[in-house]
Amino acid sequence: MAWYVGRRVLQMIPVFFGATLLVYALVFLLPGDPIAALGGNRPLAPGVAAQLRHQYHLDESFFQQYLTYLKGILTLDFGTSYSGRPVTEVMAQAFPVTIRLALLALLFEGVFGIGAGLIAGLRRGGVFDATLLVASLVVIAVPIFVIGFVVQIVFGVKLGWINPTVGPEASWGQLVVPALVLGSISFAYVLRLTRDSVTENLSADWVRTATAKGLSRRRVVSTHVLRNSLIPVVTFLGADLGALMAGAIVTEGIFNIPGVGHALYQAIIRGEGPTVVSIVTVLVVIYILTSLFVDLLYAVLDPRIRYV
Amino acid sequence: MSETALRAAQTRFVADLEETPLATTDQVDESTPPGGLWLEAWRTLRRRPLFIISSVIILFLIVLALFPGLFATQDPTHCELQNSLLGSTSGHPFGFDVQGCDIYSRVVYGARASVSVGVLSTAITVLVGGVIGALAGFYGGWLDAVLARLTDIFFSVPLLLGAITCMQAFPDKTVWVVALVLAVFGWPQVARIMRGSVLSVRNAEYVTAATALGASRAKNLLRHVLPNAIAPVIVIATVSLGAFIGAEATLSFLGIGLNPATTVSWGGDINQAQNVLRSNPSVLLYPAAALSLTVLSFIMLGDAVREALDPKSRKR
Secondary structure, three states, X not given: OHHHHHHHHHHHHHXXXXXXXXXXXXXXXXXXXXXXXXXXXXXXXXXXXXXHHHHOOOOOOHHHXXXXXXXXXXXXXXXXXXXXXXXXXXXXXXXXXXXXXXXXXXXXXXXXXXXXXXXXXXOOOOHHHHHHHHHHHHHHHOOHHHHHHHHHHHHHHHOOOOOOOOOOOOOHHHHHHHHHHXXXXXXXXXXXXXXXXXXXXXXXXXXXXXXXXXXXXHHHHHHHHHHHHHHHHHHHHHHHHHHHHHHHHHHXXXXXXOOHHHHHHHHHHHOOHHHHHHXXXXXXXXXXXXXXXXXXXXXXXXXXXXXX | OOHHHHHHHHHOOOOOHHHOOHHHHHOOOOOOOOOHHHHHHHHHHXXXXXXXXXXXXXXXXXXXXXXXXXXXXXXXXXXXXXXXXXXXXXXXXXXXXXXXXXXXXXXXXXXXXXXXXXXXXXXXXHHHHHHHHHHHHHHOHHHHHHHHHHHHHHHOOOHHHHHXXXXXXXXXXXXXXXXXXXXXXXXXXXXXXXXXXXXXXXXXXXXHHHHHOOOOHHHHHHXXXXXXXXXXXXXXXXXXXXXXXXXXXXXXHHOOOOOOOOOOOHHHHHHHXXXXXXXXXXXXXXXXXXHHHHXXXXXXXXXXXXXXXXXXXXXX
16 A cells, blocks of 8 residues: 555656646747736836846746746745736635635535435436436536526526625635536536446345345445445545636636636736636646545555555 | 155256246347447447437537538628517527627527537547557557656646636637647547556457567557557547537637637627626527537437447446
8 A cells, every 4th residue: 555655646746747837838838928918008118028027037938937936836935916916815815715615516516416326326217317317417418607697597686595696705605506506517427426336336246145144225225335336436526626626717707706716717818827827736736636635545445456 | 845845846956948048049140240349339329219319419410510501591690789689580580699690590600610629629639649548558668657647747737727728828719729729638538548448458369369470569559459449439539529519618608719709609609698698598598508409419429339339338
């Protein structure tokens, strides 16, 4: 096990450097002059432009800039945006909101996805199962912004059950409905994954043995079927946390939630390179860390993995 | 237990010939030659309603994308503001959007952008991801180490996040640009699946046999390994075609995808619709329904193909 952990952690190091370099290159190597854009329609005086370029390290070579930036990340100093606001401050405001949103979505997927998937798997071929399969296909196919708008109009405007938009404080209660929207697609995947896994395990040898030695149906299902079926589901949920935070950009836009996606979108539209690169880097690092965690978790849950 | 009862029980130990299922084995139709994986898959597929429905929809979409003029006589870019948000009238079954454009013809003409982005991105990801995955899996060693890390690096940037980040850098947002950007972040998934599939085939007996008969490494890869390893890639390509169409619509919806001034697209129309959504939901409904149906049919097709190519997942 220790060997496996060590190997996975070592493999992560080149991925971390490669991914930060990729993100940095995406934002800064592609065309567009942010300093010229700062002046708007009137060109900046050459001296001012040169001073600003120097201040943001834009007069250095690309790799020098990247190294400076990397040093910043490792010391948790993300620099300042072109409008002069520390990027750390932007992120400190936005991240707690998105983390709340993503955790709520994850809770929804976990509880309802596994619950419904278990019932569907136990009653494979029944009406409940067929309905859920069709419904989950539809949820996967309908784009998330359409789901968001429909929920917003029906429950927010027509029925008036919820606030159509979330205010600046974004409390847990206000985030429940947006979290349902954000988690809807993964909910459908969790449901299908649990269902397939449960049906597969129902015909496993150890389940037949458990039934044969006279265990109650309840005990067979809860300890022998469900627990083994959860292995792929748990790993999916773990990997999904990072994906949910990255995917929040659409949901946050629709419900006007002041989270990471919102901040990122604003920064992209305004051409705020330093803010964009910092937010994307943090999201990618979260994604890498959650996949590492999931891989390790998988090895704990399923001993066969360690020896591959 | 009496002896007669025991004997009666013992006769049941061996079932009578007519009770055994052997007869069905004897009656297998051997007049047609066995077809291998692909013919077998095709035979399964063409009986599946899921496959029939989804492929009919997809064929219709392709015709729609190639010849939109057959289905809509109105010019989708011919808009009159006086018609803004009018309901359906004769000749304009879906009514008009904010700019006064005919929604029906915009839905018809929007198919081209979605289908071409989906097909192009999928083609590029399968080509790039397939080659990288096959080389990494087949040759192994340092090549595998390098290519697998490269795949990991691109894999660690989620598709939509990466696409959103770099779309803004392209001033001219054509179908090709969107397809390329999506492909840049989409190929690692194909590469991973291809690598795993090649790894599982690489040491098969027929590959060893081909090597023993003097086949070169490259010929072995192309003639024996690839044809047997491609099935999972075809499945993932079908599903991701739908996913790319969804991603393109999301980008256009966010206003950083296809240029709405030059390309009619469902995502762009949904973006336009969001301002009048509360009073005129039908403006959103039609492009959203077309988009969802398209994505749905590719996912259903992928499901059907997966079941046909992977006998294990068929009904037990």
